[in-house]
Amino acid sequence: MRLNNIPQDKQFASTLAKGLEILLCFKPDEPLLGNKEFVARTGLDKTTVSRLTYTLLQLGYLRHDAQLSKYRLGALVLSMGYPLLASMTLRQIARPLMNNLANEVHGTVGIGIRDRAEMVYMDTCRVEDGNAPLIDIGASMPMLATAIGRSWLARAEPAEREMALNQIKVQYPKLFAEHAHNLPQALHDFATYGYCTNHGYIDRDRLAVAVPMTKPVNSEIVVFNCVVPSSQATTPDLPQRIGLRLVTLVRSVEVALGLR
CATH class of the missing domain: 1.10.10.10 (Winged helix-like DNA-binding domain superfamily/Winged helix DNA-binding domain)
Structure with a gap:
């Protein structure tokens, strides 16, 4: 509680x-x-x-x-949330790029920020069939069990990461026990490739890839993710292909925002 x-x-x-x-x-x-x-x-x-x-x-x-x-x-x-969303020019800049990637991979592309022990979506673009889970603005996902959350943890400074992990451990002890062992691999993947991957939290038959922005935006670590049906995995390099494509998208947004 x-x-x-x-x-x-x-x-x-x-x-x-x-x-x-x-x-x-x-x-x-x-x-x-x-x-x-x-x-x-x-x-x-x-x-x-x-x-x-x-x-x-x-x-x-x-x-x-x-x-x-x-x-x-x-x-x-x-109405309370509208001023926050409207003030985020990041969304307006990123949306065309997100739409392009969602169409390209026939998946869902989103932007998330941290809300205590969870990640909350501030925008999504979805190009999938009606059976795919609907992830909309305001939807939240547990940090430690998702690629978008692990990507945030990998990008955070060690002290900030430790504080977040302690909060997760207190609020969601069962989830922490089930997923904490996956964090070292996520940290390694981020350091090596620049992105984190995971099978979907809602649907295990989906692949999720996430990339954090290099610098905070409005003091927030912002993370982009892309989720596709694993049925598209006709080759073993799908995580790498989507990961590199998502890294390119994030870097393009950073350039447009003057962060690079």
Whole structure:
């Protein structure tokens, strides 16, 4: 539970943190949640959850479905994220290049940044059949189990990487135990080739390749990834071909942004 680790700091507004954690309980496949689910996922007591959901409802961050007695996210949550996305000129510069690569490999190309123990997508371009997993803006993936997350870890400074790994270990101990052994290989691949690879987290029949930008953008380590069906792997050099192509895309974006 996220709220087990609230900092013991007089400057830390714990009530605000609890309200935000309520909003973070929603998932794409769970758009409707009730107070019972919030209690289970946050560890807060019923009275606190009831007070928080009432406040978030009045402010417009939640909508109430009277028929089901559950809550949905309100439009205000979407409005909050727009200034962040609109201010990222990186997206406008990268999108044509991402579209070209997605068409070329018949896959999905995305951009991700870190959100605590996860990577969240700030943009995607998808050219795949309807059976492929839909990864859209705002979707999040666990760092340690994905190429995009391991690429971030490989690019981070050692101290920053260690802090992120500690957070993952606390929040997702089972996932950490299952995937921590893959990190040394990811660090080696990044140092040797400039990219990390992994079979898809959602679908093991998909190949994921990820490349971080050389320099931070708005103080964020930004990572590009490309995911294709493994059925395309008619030759063993598919990871290398996509990896080199993705490296070229990232370097082109860096030049356009004046980072090289």
